[in-house]
Amino acid sequence: AIDSNDNDYLVVVTYEGGVHKFDISNPMSITLLGTTAIADTPRDVVLNLGLDHAYVAAYTEGCQIYDVSGNTPALAGTYDMDRVRSMDFIGDYLYVGSELGDMDIVDITDPTAPSYVATFEAPGAINGVCTDPTNDQAHLACWDMGFVAVDVSDPANPAMFAMTDTYGLSKACEVNNETVYGCDSYGLFVFDPLSVKVVNPGFAPDEFALMQNY
Secondary structure (H helix, E strand, O other), rough: OOOOOOOOOOOOOOOEEEEEEEOOOOOOOOOOEEEEEEOOEEEEEEEEEOOOOOEEEOOOEEEEEEEEOOOOOEEEEEEEEOOOEEEEEEOOOOOOOEEEEEEEEEOOOOOOOEEEEEEEOOOOOOOOOEEEEHHHEEEEEEEOOOOOEEOOOOOOOEEEEEOOOOOEEEEEEEEEEEEEEEEEEEEOEEEEOOOOOEEEHHHHHOOOOOOOOO
16 A cells, blocks of 8 residues: 655555555655564554654554654554545544454544544445545445445544445545545445435446546
């Protein structure tokens, strides 16, 4: 998994257990700045550019918070949770998804001591988490149960907002300009974030043919 601050650096987590920071100020000469080992196999990383923090889904090691203001990522704090696959944040709250089916909402005001706020019980294993700050929503890719939108306007009381199933296994999601993009094992879907209504339905399995990798 990978995330960047657009201009200067990017942070990469590798399945073999490392958090790596790269200088990308010159795209023709990318430089490794530093690496920190992780005991387990990390699955996702999200950067909080305002704080120079990287949130890492460290699977059985929970959700880890790294200070990436220096060259070598430095562990600042850990939120204990099993089988963490993905996470995202809105302000001082982190939304942490587990393949066991729970999304924990975590207060990260103090990154050295992240604290539990509430749990949303998803209908299936969570593979991907993305947030929509404009609409106060967290979107979940829930494996064989499709895509779920969660109202997190009150972080202490998350509530199901909408849900839609797709043809395959829901793998990941992303929000851009208030539009939700979801990927399952058959293709890419585009959703209306206020209703999780499919705007671009993709292809049914019996109609699917790979024309181009995206």
